[in-house]
Amino acid sequence: MKILLVDDEYDILEFLSYNLKKEGFVVKTANNGKLAVDIAQRFKPDLIILDVMMPEMDGISTCSEIREIPSLSDVLILFLTARAEEYSELAGFAAGADDYVTKPIKPKLLISRIKALLKRTSNKSQQKVINIGDLHIDIDKYELMFKNNKIHLAKKEFNLLYYLMTVPGKVFLREDIITNIWGEAHVGDRTLDVHIRKIREKIGENYIKTVKGVGYKFDI
Amino acid sequence: MKILLVDDEYDILEFLSYNLKKEGFVVKTANNGKLAVDIAQRFKPDLIILDVMMPEMDGISTCSEIREIPSLSDVLILFLTARAEEYSELAGFAAGADDYVTKPIKPKLLISRIKALLKRTSNKSQQKVINIGDLHIDIDKYELMFKNNKIHLAKKEFNLLYYLMTVPGKVFLREDIITNIWGEAHVGDRTLDVHIRKIREKIGENYIKTVKGVGYKFDI
DNA sequence: AATAATATTTAACAATTTCTTAACATAACA
DNA sequence: TGTTATGTTAAGAAATTGTTAAATATTATT
Numbered sequence: 001m002k003i004l005l006v007d008d009e010y011d012i013l014e015f016l017s018y019n020l021k022k023e024g025f026v027v028k029t030a031n032n033g034k035l036a037v038d039i040a041q042r043f044k045p046d047l048i049i050l051d052v053m054m055p056e057m058d059g060i061s062t063c064s065e066i067r068e069i070p071s072l073s074d075v076l077i078l079f080l081t082a083r084a085e086e087y088s089e090l091a092g093f094a095a096g097a098d099d100y101v102t103k104p105i106k107p108k109l110l111i112s113r114i115k116a117l118l119k120r121t122s123n124k125s126q127q128k129v130i131n132i133g134d135l136h137i138d139i140d141k142y143e144l145m146f147k148n149n150k151i152h153l154a155k156k157e158f159n160l161l162y163y164l165m166t167v168p169g170k171v172f173l174r175e176d177i178i179t180n181i182w183g184e185a186h187v188g189d190r191t192l193d194v195h196i197r198k199i200r201e202k203i204g205e206n207y208i209k210t211v212k213g214v215g216y217k218f219d220i
Numbered sequence: 221m222k223i224l225l226v227d228d229e230y231d232i233l234e235f236l237s238y239n240l241k242k243e244g245f246v247v248k249t250a251n252n253g254k255l256a257v258d259i260a261q262r263f264k265p266d267l268i269i270l271d272v273m274m275p276e277m278d279g280i281s282t283c284s285e286i287r288e289i290p291s292l293s294d295v296l297i298l299f300l301t302a303r304a305e306e307y308s309e310l311a312g313f314a315a316g317a318d319d320y321v322t323k324p325i326k327p328k329l330l331i332s333r334i335k336a337l338l339k340r341t342s343n344k345s346q347q348k349v350i351n352i353g354d355l356h357i358d359i360d361k362y363e364l365m366f367k368n369n370k371i372h373l374a375k376k377e378f379n380l381l382y383y384l385m386t387v388p389g390k391v392f393l394r395e396d397i398i399t400n401i402w403g404e405a406h407v408g409d410r411t412l413d414v415h416i417r418k419i420r421e422k423i424g425e426n427y428i429k430t431v432k433g434v435g436y437k438f439d440i
Numbered sequence: 441a442a443t444a445a446t447a448t449t450t451a452a453c454a455a456t457t458t459c460t461t462a463a464c465a466t467a468a469c470a
Numbered sequence: 471t472g473t474t475a476t477g478t479t480a481a482g483a484a485a486t487t488g489t490t491a492a493a494t495a496t497t498a499t500t
Contacts, residue, residue, distance in 0.1 A: 171360065193488060213458075409461095415459085
Protein backbone atom coordinates (compact mmCIF):
# COMPACT_ATOMS: atom_id res chain seq x y z
CA MET A 1 0.00 0.00 0.00
CA LYS A 2 1.36 3.36 -1.05
CA ILE A 3 0.92 6.54 0.94
CA LEU A 4 1.72 10.11 -0.01
CA LEU A 5 2.34 12.35 2.95
CA VAL A 6 1.88 16.11 2.58
CA ASP A 7 2.86 18.61 5.24
CA ASP A 8 4.91 21.79 5.31
CA GLU A 9 6.69 20.85 8.52
CA TYR A 10 9.70 18.70 7.94
CA ASP A 11 9.60 17.23 11.43
CA ILE A 12 6.12 15.87 10.97
CA LEU A 13 7.02 14.37 7.61
CA GLU A 14 9.96 12.60 9.22
CA PHE A 15 8.04 11.39 12.20
CA LEU A 16 5.07 10.04 10.27
CA SER A 17 7.14 8.67 7.46
CA TYR A 18 9.15 6.63 9.93
CA ASN A 19 6.08 5.27 11.65
CA LEU A 20 4.28 4.39 8.46
CA LYS A 21 7.27 2.69 6.89
CA LYS A 22 7.63 0.62 10.03
CA GLU A 23 4.11 -0.66 9.31
CA GLY A 24 5.11 -1.74 5.85
CA PHE A 25 3.66 1.10 3.82
CA VAL A 26 5.53 2.58 0.89
CA VAL A 27 5.77 6.26 1.66
CA LYS A 28 6.58 9.36 -0.35
CA THR A 29 6.45 12.89 0.97
CA ALA A 30 5.76 16.39 -0.31
CA ASN A 31 6.11 19.64 1.58
CA ASN A 32 3.49 21.63 -0.33
CA GLY A 33 0.25 21.17 -2.18
CA LYS A 34 1.48 21.82 -5.70
CA LEU A 35 4.27 19.32 -5.40
CA ALA A 36 1.85 16.84 -3.88
CA VAL A 37 -0.41 16.99 -6.92
CA ASP A 38 2.55 16.39 -9.20
CA ILE A 39 3.93 13.48 -7.24
CA ALA A 40 0.52 11.94 -6.78
CA GLN A 41 0.02 11.64 -10.52
CA ARG A 42 3.18 9.65 -10.97
CA PHE A 43 3.28 7.78 -7.68
CA LYS A 44 -0.41 6.81 -7.73
CA PRO A 45 -0.78 6.34 -4.00
CA ASP A 46 -3.62 4.44 -2.39
CA LEU A 47 -3.90 7.11 0.25
CA ILE A 48 -2.92 10.74 0.58
CA ILE A 49 -2.48 12.26 4.01
CA LEU A 50 -2.92 16.01 3.82
CA ASP A 51 -2.26 18.69 6.37
CA VAL A 52 -5.11 21.21 6.26
CA MET A 53 -2.97 24.17 7.24
CA MET A 54 -0.23 24.83 4.75
CA PRO A 55 1.09 28.05 3.27
CA GLU A 56 0.24 28.91 -0.34
CA MET A 57 -2.02 26.02 -1.23
CA ASP A 58 -3.90 24.65 1.75
CA GLY A 59 -5.06 21.08 2.19
CA ILE A 60 -8.61 21.71 1.09
CA SER A 61 -7.59 23.30 -2.20
CA THR A 62 -5.12 20.52 -2.77
CA CYS A 63 -7.82 17.97 -2.10
CA SER A 64 -10.23 19.66 -4.51
CA GLU A 65 -7.56 19.74 -7.16
CA ILE A 66 -6.77 16.08 -6.72
CA ARG A 67 -10.40 15.14 -7.01
CA GLU A 68 -10.52 16.87 -10.38
CA ILE A 69 -7.88 14.57 -11.79
CA PRO A 70 -9.59 11.50 -13.22
CA SER A 71 -6.76 9.08 -12.55
CA LEU A 72 -6.78 10.13 -8.91
CA SER A 73 -10.48 10.46 -8.44
CA ASP A 74 -10.76 7.51 -6.12
CA VAL A 75 -7.60 7.81 -4.12
CA LEU A 76 -8.33 8.02 -0.41
CA ILE A 77 -7.66 11.32 1.30
CA LEU A 78 -7.16 11.77 5.00
CA PHE A 79 -6.81 15.18 6.58
CA LEU A 80 -4.64 16.20 9.47
CA THR A 81 -6.08 19.13 11.32
CA ALA A 82 -5.51 21.03 14.52
CA ARG A 83 -8.34 20.55 16.97
CA ALA A 84 -9.28 24.22 16.83
CA GLU A 85 -10.01 24.32 13.14
CA GLU A 86 -13.35 22.64 13.40
CA TYR A 87 -14.79 24.83 10.72
CA SER A 88 -12.79 22.99 8.14
CA GLU A 89 -14.37 19.64 8.77
CA LEU A 90 -17.38 20.16 6.57
CA ALA A 91 -15.38 22.06 4.00
CA GLY A 92 -12.99 19.16 3.91
CA PHE A 93 -15.67 16.57 3.39
CA ALA A 94 -17.17 18.83 0.78
CA ALA A 95 -13.85 18.87 -1.00
CA GLY A 96 -13.82 15.09 -0.96
CA ALA A 97 -12.00 13.98 2.16
CA ASP A 98 -12.49 10.46 3.42
CA ASP A 99 -11.44 10.89 7.02
CA TYR A 100 -9.96 13.24 9.59
CA VAL A 101 -7.34 12.95 12.25
CA THR A 102 -6.68 15.79 14.65
CA LYS A 103 -3.31 16.92 15.86
CA PRO A 104 -1.39 16.21 17.97
CA ILE A 105 -0.97 12.96 16.10
CA LYS A 106 -0.80 9.67 17.92
CA PRO A 107 0.88 7.26 15.52
CA LYS A 108 -1.03 4.22 16.75
CA LEU A 109 -4.36 5.92 16.30
CA LEU A 110 -3.41 7.24 12.90
CA ILE A 111 -2.33 3.84 11.72
CA SER A 112 -5.48 2.15 12.91
CA ARG A 113 -7.52 4.79 11.13
CA ILE A 114 -5.52 4.29 7.97
CA LYS A 115 -6.02 0.57 8.10
CA ALA A 116 -9.73 0.96 8.70
CA LEU A 117 -9.94 3.29 5.75
CA LEU A 118 -8.04 1.03 3.40
CA LYS A 119 -10.02 -1.97 4.51
CA ARG A 120 -13.37 -0.27 4.14
CA THR A 121 -12.78 0.62 0.54
CA SER A 122 -10.84 -2.42 -0.52
CA ASN A 123 -13.56 -4.64 0.87
CA LYS A 124 -16.11 -2.94 -1.25
CA SER A 125 -14.24 -2.77 -4.48
CA GLN A 126 -12.35 -5.99 -4.09
CA GLN A 127 -15.42 -8.09 -4.26
CA LYS A 128 -14.43 -9.43 -7.61
CA VAL A 129 -16.64 -12.46 -7.57
CA ILE A 130 -20.22 -12.51 -6.46
CA ASN A 131 -22.37 -15.62 -6.12
CA ILE A 132 -26.09 -15.30 -5.76
CA GLY A 133 -28.52 -18.10 -6.47
CA ASP A 134 -27.64 -19.69 -9.77
CA LEU A 135 -25.65 -16.67 -10.82
CA HIS A 136 -21.93 -16.27 -10.55
CA ILE A 137 -20.34 -13.05 -11.74
CA ASP A 138 -16.62 -12.41 -12.06
CA ILE A 139 -15.44 -8.89 -12.77
CA ASP A 140 -11.89 -9.86 -13.61
CA LYS A 141 -12.94 -12.30 -16.27
CA TYR A 142 -15.88 -10.17 -17.31
CA GLU A 143 -17.87 -13.32 -17.18
CA LEU A 144 -21.30 -14.34 -16.04
CA MET A 145 -22.21 -17.94 -15.31
CA PHE A 146 -25.77 -19.15 -14.96
CA LYS A 147 -26.06 -22.70 -13.67
CA ASN A 148 -22.49 -23.31 -14.85
CA ASN A 149 -23.15 -22.03 -18.33
CA LYS A 150 -21.39 -18.98 -19.62
CA ILE A 151 -23.69 -16.17 -20.58
CA HIS A 152 -22.37 -13.43 -22.74
CA LEU A 153 -23.15 -9.91 -21.64
CA ALA A 154 -22.08 -6.78 -23.47
CA LYS A 155 -19.96 -4.36 -21.49
CA LYS A 156 -22.72 -2.02 -20.42
CA GLU A 157 -24.98 -4.90 -19.54
CA PHE A 158 -22.26 -6.48 -17.50
CA ASN A 159 -21.42 -3.31 -15.62
CA LEU A 160 -25.05 -2.69 -14.90
CA LEU A 161 -25.74 -6.16 -13.58
CA TYR A 162 -22.56 -6.16 -11.56
CA TYR A 163 -23.46 -2.83 -10.02
CA LEU A 164 -26.85 -4.09 -8.95
CA MET A 165 -25.35 -7.27 -7.58
CA THR A 166 -22.86 -5.50 -5.35
CA VAL A 167 -25.61 -4.98 -2.80
CA PRO A 168 -28.34 -7.55 -3.34
CA GLY A 169 -31.74 -6.36 -2.22
CA LYS A 170 -30.80 -2.70 -2.17
CA VAL A 171 -32.71 -0.45 -4.49
CA PHE A 172 -30.43 1.64 -6.65
CA LEU A 173 -31.95 4.90 -7.77
CA ARG A 174 -32.32 5.36 -11.51
CA GLU A 175 -30.24 8.47 -11.41
CA ASP A 176 -27.52 6.83 -9.35
CA ILE A 177 -27.36 3.91 -11.74
CA ILE A 178 -27.04 6.27 -14.68
CA THR A 179 -24.35 8.35 -13.02
CA ASN A 180 -22.49 5.20 -12.16
CA ILE A 181 -22.65 3.44 -15.49
CA TRP A 182 -22.74 6.37 -17.88
CA GLY A 183 -21.05 9.12 -15.89
CA GLU A 184 -22.28 12.61 -16.46
CA ALA A 185 -23.03 11.95 -20.10
CA HIS A 186 -26.59 12.58 -21.07
CA VAL A 187 -28.39 9.48 -22.09
CA GLY A 188 -31.94 9.24 -23.23
CA ASP A 189 -34.84 8.39 -21.01
CA ARG A 190 -35.31 4.81 -22.08
CA THR A 191 -31.71 3.71 -22.41
CA LEU A 192 -31.46 2.16 -18.98
CA ASP A 193 -34.71 0.26 -19.48
CA VAL A 194 -33.48 -1.20 -22.72
CA HIS A 195 -30.36 -2.53 -21.05
CA ILE A 196 -32.40 -3.98 -18.23
CA ARG A 197 -34.53 -5.71 -20.82
CA LYS A 198 -31.50 -7.24 -22.51
CA ILE A 199 -30.20 -8.56 -19.21
CA ARG A 200 -33.59 -9.97 -18.29
CA GLU A 201 -33.73 -11.73 -21.63
CA LYS A 202 -30.50 -13.45 -20.73
CA ILE A 203 -30.95 -14.33 -17.06
CA GLY A 204 -34.73 -14.45 -16.78
CA GLU A 205 -37.26 -12.05 -15.36
CA ASN A 206 -36.90 -12.98 -11.71
CA TYR A 207 -33.67 -11.44 -10.63
CA ILE A 208 -33.94 -7.78 -11.43
CA LYS A 209 -36.91 -6.11 -9.84
CA THR A 210 -38.38 -2.76 -10.66
CA VAL A 211 -39.34 -0.41 -7.88
CA LYS A 212 -41.52 2.06 -9.66
CA GLY A 213 -40.64 5.67 -9.14
CA VAL A 214 -37.40 4.69 -7.43
CA GLY A 215 -35.12 2.37 -9.34
CA TYR A 216 -34.09 -1.25 -9.70
CA LYS A 217 -32.77 -3.88 -7.38
CA PHE A 218 -31.22 -7.27 -7.70
CA ASP A 219 -33.00 -9.79 -5.55
CA ILE A 220 -33.78 -13.46 -5.44
CA MET B 221 -36.19 19.49 2.15
CA LYS B 222 -36.53 23.25 2.12
CA ILE B 223 -34.17 25.52 0.25
CA LEU B 224 -33.86 29.27 0.35
CA LEU B 225 -32.37 30.73 -2.79
CA VAL B 226 -30.70 34.14 -2.65
CA ASP B 227 -29.52 36.02 -5.71
CA ASP B 228 -30.01 39.52 -7.04
CA GLU B 229 -30.59 38.34 -10.59
CA TYR B 230 -34.16 37.43 -11.23
CA ASP B 231 -33.27 35.12 -14.11
CA ILE B 232 -31.06 32.99 -11.95
CA LEU B 233 -33.68 32.74 -9.23
CA GLU B 234 -36.18 31.58 -11.81
CA PHE B 235 -33.86 29.10 -13.43
CA LEU B 236 -32.63 27.50 -10.23
CA SER B 237 -35.99 27.57 -8.57
CA TYR B 238 -37.47 25.65 -11.47
CA ASN B 239 -34.72 23.06 -11.42
CA LEU B 240 -34.80 22.54 -7.68
CA LYS B 241 -38.56 22.26 -7.50
CA LYS B 242 -38.40 19.67 -10.22
CA GLU B 243 -36.22 17.67 -7.84
CA GLY B 244 -38.83 17.85 -5.14
CA PHE B 245 -37.33 20.56 -2.99
CA VAL B 246 -39.51 23.20 -1.42
CA VAL B 247 -38.03 26.48 -2.60
CA LYS B 248 -38.36 30.09 -1.52
CA THR B 249 -36.39 32.96 -3.00
CA ALA B 250 -34.99 36.31 -1.91
CA ASN B 251 -33.30 38.92 -4.07
CA ASN B 252 -31.11 40.47 -1.41
CA GLY B 253 -29.30 39.56 1.77
CA LYS B 254 -31.47 41.44 4.24
CA LEU B 255 -34.64 39.88 2.92
CA ALA B 256 -32.95 36.51 2.99
CA VAL B 257 -32.21 36.77 6.69
CA ASP B 258 -35.84 37.70 7.36
CA ILE B 259 -37.31 34.92 5.31
CA ALA B 260 -34.87 32.36 6.66
CA GLN B 261 -36.07 32.94 10.20
CA ARG B 262 -39.65 32.18 9.34
CA PHE B 263 -39.14 29.61 6.59
CA LYS B 264 -36.47 27.63 8.45
CA PRO B 265 -34.81 26.12 5.40
CA ASP B 266 -32.50 23.13 5.52
CA LEU B 267 -30.20 24.79 3.04
CA ILE B 268 -29.51 28.32 1.89
CA ILE B 269 -27.96 28.92 -1.51
CA LEU B 270 -26.23 32.29 -1.54
CA ASP B 271 -24.78 34.26 -4.38
CA VAL B 272 -21.46 35.75 -3.27
CA MET B 273 -21.74 38.85 -5.42
CA MET B 274 -24.75 40.94 -4.52
CA PRO B 275 -25.20 44.71 -4.18
CA GLU B 276 -25.53 46.19 -0.68
CA MET B 277 -25.11 43.08 1.44
CA ASP B 278 -22.95 40.45 -0.20
CA GLY B 279 -23.18 36.72 0.34
CA ILE B 280 -20.40 36.54 2.86
CA SER B 281 -21.90 39.18 5.12
CA THR B 282 -25.27 37.53 4.80
CA CYS B 283 -23.72 34.23 5.72
CA SER B 284 -22.01 35.69 8.78
CA GLU B 285 -25.24 37.29 9.88
CA ILE B 286 -27.15 34.05 9.52
CA ARG B 287 -24.59 32.21 11.57
CA GLU B 288 -25.18 34.68 14.40
CA ILE B 289 -28.83 33.69 14.64
CA PRO B 290 -29.16 30.76 17.03
CA SER B 291 -32.21 29.22 15.39
CA LEU B 292 -30.35 29.16 12.08
CA SER B 293 -26.96 28.22 13.36
CA ASP B 294 -26.95 24.82 11.79
CA VAL B 295 -28.62 25.54 8.51
CA LEU B 296 -26.43 24.49 5.59
CA ILE B 297 -25.06 27.24 3.39
CA LEU B 298 -23.85 26.81 -0.15
CA PHE B 299 -22.22 29.62 -2.10
CA LEU B 300 -22.53 30.42 -5.76
CA THR B 301 -19.49 32.17 -7.09
CA ALA B 302 -18.04 33.24 -10.39
CA ARG B 303 -14.96 31.28 -11.31
CA ALA B 304 -12.80 34.38 -11.13
CA GLU B 305 -13.55 35.22 -7.52
CA GLU B 306 -11.34 32.60 -6.05
CA TYR B 307 -10.34 34.97 -3.32
CA SER B 308 -13.70 34.48 -1.73
CA GLU B 309 -13.34 30.79 -1.14
CA LEU B 310 -11.45 31.02 2.08
CA ALA B 311 -13.42 34.03 3.23
CA GLY B 312 -16.58 32.07 2.57
CA PHE B 313 -15.56 29.05 4.55
CA ALA B 314 -14.41 31.33 7.32
CA ALA B 315 -17.85 32.93 7.34
CA GLY B 316 -19.39 29.51 7.74
CA ALA B 317 -20.12 28.18 4.26
CA ASP B 318 -20.51 24.47 3.80
CA ASP B 319 -19.85 24.20 0.11
CA TYR B 320 -19.17 26.10 -3.08
CA VAL B 321 -20.41 25.87 -6.61
CA THR B 322 -18.98 28.03 -9.36
CA LYS B 323 -20.91 29.76 -12.10
CA PRO B 324 -21.96 29.12 -14.77
CA ILE B 325 -24.24 26.74 -12.92
CA LYS B 326 -24.89 23.28 -14.24
CA PRO B 327 -28.15 22.19 -12.63
CA LYS B 328 -27.20 18.53 -12.49
CA LEU B 329 -23.95 19.25 -10.75
CA LEU B 330 -25.55 21.67 -8.33
CA ILE B 331 -28.23 19.18 -7.42
CA SER B 332 -25.77 16.39 -6.83
CA ARG B 333 -23.73 18.67 -4.57
CA ILE B 334 -26.85 19.65 -2.69
CA LYS B 335 -27.83 16.06 -2.20
CA ALA B 336 -24.37 15.13 -1.04
CA LEU B 337 -24.44 17.97 1.43
CA LEU B 338 -27.86 17.14 2.81
CA LYS B 339 -27.03 13.47 2.97
CA ARG B 340 -23.85 13.98 4.94
CA THR B 341 -25.59 15.89 7.64
CA SER B 342 -28.92 14.08 7.77
CA ASN B 343 -27.58 10.59 7.30
CA LYS B 344 -26.17 10.52 10.76
CA SER B 345 -29.49 9.95 12.47
CA GLN B 346 -31.32 8.39 9.56
CA GLN B 347 -32.57 5.00 10.56
CA LYS B 348 -32.65 2.67 7.63
CA VAL B 349 -34.45 -0.22 9.21
CA ILE B 350 -37.31 0.01 11.66
CA ASN B 351 -38.86 -2.95 13.47
CA ILE B 352 -42.15 -2.52 15.24
CA GLY B 353 -44.39 -5.38 16.16
CA ASP B 354 -44.83 -7.65 13.19
CA LEU B 355 -43.69 -4.93 10.84
CA HIS B 356 -40.22 -4.52 9.47
CA ILE B 357 -39.51 -1.65 7.13
CA ASP B 358 -36.27 -1.16 5.20
CA ILE B 359 -35.73 2.03 3.28
CA ASP B 360 -32.69 0.78 1.38
CA LYS B 361 -34.62 -2.14 0.02
CA TYR B 362 -37.82 -0.19 -0.25
CA GLU B 363 -39.42 -3.19 1.32
CA LEU B 364 -42.03 -3.82 3.96
CA MET B 365 -42.28 -7.17 5.71
CA PHE B 366 -45.32 -8.20 7.72
CA LYS B 367 -44.81 -11.42 9.67
CA ASN B 368 -41.96 -12.28 7.31
CA ASN B 369 -44.04 -11.77 4.20
CA LYS B 370 -43.18 -9.10 1.74
CA ILE B 371 -45.89 -6.54 1.25
CA HIS B 372 -45.81 -4.34 -1.76
CA LEU B 373 -46.31 -0.65 -1.19
CA ALA B 374 -46.27 2.01 -3.89
CA LYS B 375 -43.75 4.78 -3.45
CA LYS B 376 -46.04 7.31 -1.78
CA GLU B 377 -47.50 4.68 0.48
CA PHE B 378 -44.07 3.50 1.44
CA ASN B 379 -42.77 6.99 2.15
CA LEU B 380 -45.84 7.80 4.16
CA LEU B 381 -45.69 4.70 6.31
CA TYR B 382 -41.97 5.07 6.78
CA TYR B 383 -42.42 8.67 7.86
CA LEU B 384 -45.00 7.72 10.46
CA MET B 385 -42.85 4.86 11.70
CA THR B 386 -39.80 7.01 12.28
CA VAL B 387 -41.32 8.14 15.56
CA PRO B 388 -43.86 5.58 16.76
CA GLY B 389 -46.55 7.06 18.95
CA LYS B 390 -45.92 10.60 17.77
CA VAL B 391 -48.83 12.33 16.14
CA PHE B 392 -47.81 13.88 12.85
CA LEU B 393 -49.85 16.87 11.77
CA ARG B 394 -51.71 16.52 8.52
CA GLU B 395 -49.97 19.54 7.08
CA ASP B 396 -46.56 18.29 8.15
CA ILE B 397 -47.19 14.94 6.56
CA ILE B 398 -48.25 16.60 3.35
CA THR B 399 -45.26 18.93 3.26
CA ASN B 400 -43.00 16.01 3.91
CA ILE B 401 -44.37 13.59 1.37
CA TRP B 402 -45.63 15.93 -1.30
CA GLY B 403 -43.49 19.00 -0.85
CA GLU B 404 -45.29 22.16 -1.64
CA ALA B 405 -47.37 20.72 -4.44
CA HIS B 406 -51.02 21.32 -3.88
CA VAL B 407 -52.90 18.13 -3.39
CA GLY B 408 -56.56 17.75 -2.79
CA ASP B 409 -58.20 17.41 0.58
CA ARG B 410 -58.77 13.70 0.50
CA THR B 411 -55.54 12.54 -1.08
CA LEU B 412 -53.77 11.78 2.16
CA ASP B 413 -56.78 9.84 3.48
CA VAL B 414 -56.84 7.70 0.39
CA HIS B 415 -53.22 6.74 0.83
CA ILE B 416 -53.81 5.95 4.48
CA ARG B 417 -56.68 3.74 3.41
CA LYS B 418 -54.48 1.85 0.97
CA ILE B 419 -51.86 1.23 3.62
CA ARG B 420 -54.47 0.08 6.12
CA GLU B 421 -55.81 -2.34 3.55
CA LYS B 422 -52.37 -3.87 3.36
CA ILE B 423 -51.24 -3.97 6.98
CA GLY B 424 -54.56 -3.96 8.81
CA GLU B 425 -56.49 -1.27 10.61
CA ASN B 426 -54.62 -1.41 13.88
CA TYR B 427 -51.34 0.28 13.21
CA ILE B 428 -52.19 3.70 11.87
CA LYS B 429 -54.41 5.68 14.17
CA THR B 430 -56.35 8.81 13.37
CA VAL B 431 -56.23 11.71 15.76
CA LYS B 432 -59.11 13.81 14.68
CA GLY B 433 -58.42 17.43 14.04
CA VAL B 434 -54.68 16.83 14.30
CA GLY B 435 -53.23 14.08 12.15
CA TYR B 436 -52.13 10.47 12.21
CA LYS B 437 -49.80 8.37 14.27
CA PHE B 438 -48.26 4.97 14.02
CA ASP B 439 -48.76 2.92 17.12
CA ILE B 440 -49.15 -0.67 18.22
C1' DA C 441 -9.54 0.67 -45.57
C1' DA C 442 -13.70 -1.57 -46.35
C1' DT C 443 -16.82 -4.65 -44.54
C1' DA C 444 -19.08 -7.24 -41.27
C1' DA C 445 -20.50 -8.05 -36.75
C1' DT C 446 -21.68 -6.21 -32.23
C1' DA C 447 -22.95 -2.92 -29.16
C1' DT C 448 -25.36 1.07 -27.80
C1' DT C 449 -28.67 4.58 -28.08
C1' DT C 450 -32.81 6.65 -29.62
C1' DA C 451 -37.56 7.13 -30.74
C1' DA C 452 -42.17 5.81 -30.92
C1' DC C 453 -45.67 3.68 -28.86
C1' DA C 454 -47.77 0.24 -25.52
C1' DA C 455 -48.64 -1.42 -21.08
C1' DT C 456 -48.80 -0.87 -16.45
C1' DT C 457 -48.83 1.16 -12.14
C1' DT C 458 -49.53 4.87 -9.26
C1' DC C 459 -51.76 8.93 -7.88
C1' DT C 460 -55.38 12.12 -7.53
C1' DT C 461 -59.91 13.60 -7.69
C1' DA C 462 -64.74 13.77 -6.97
C1' DA C 463 -68.76 12.31 -4.95
C1' DC C 464 -70.81 10.58 -1.33
C1' DA C 465 -70.79 8.09 3.35
C1' DT C 466 -69.80 7.88 8.03
C1' DA C 467 -68.07 9.03 12.45
C1' DA C 468 -66.72 12.38 16.10
C1' DC C 469 -67.67 16.26 18.53
C1' DA C 470 -69.62 20.54 20.38
C1' DT D 471 -78.62 17.84 15.84
C1' DG D 472 -75.85 20.17 13.00
C1' DT D 473 -71.15 20.79 11.79
C1' DT D 474 -66.78 19.36 10.70
C1' DA D 475 -63.24 16.10 9.77
C1' DT D 476 -62.19 11.81 8.02
C1' DG D 477 -63.49 7.39 5.52
C1' DT D 478 -64.50 5.01 1.24
C1' DT D 479 -64.95 3.90 -3.48
C1' DA D 480 -64.25 3.89 -8.22
C1' DA D 481 -62.88 6.23 -12.33
C1' DG D 482 -59.56 8.27 -15.16
C1' DA D 483 -55.26 11.26 -15.26
C1' DA D 484 -50.67 11.27 -14.75
C1' DA D 485 -46.41 9.21 -14.32
C1' DT D 486 -43.32 5.54 -15.02
C1' DT D 487 -41.55 1.70 -17.15
C1' DG D 488 -41.73 -1.89 -20.89
C1' DT D 489 -40.99 -3.18 -25.64
C1' DT D 490 -39.66 -3.13 -30.24
C1' DA D 491 -37.31 -1.81 -34.22
C1' DA D 492 -34.44 1.14 -36.47
C1' DA D 493 -30.48 4.40 -36.36
C1' DT D 494 -25.70 5.16 -34.76
C1' DA D 495 -21.34 3.86 -32.78
C1' DT D 496 -17.94 0.86 -31.98
C1' DT D 497 -15.10 -3.06 -32.66
C1' DA D 498 -13.32 -6.91 -35.14
C1' DT D 499 -12.12 -9.13 -39.47
C1' DT D 500 -10.74 -9.61 -44.07
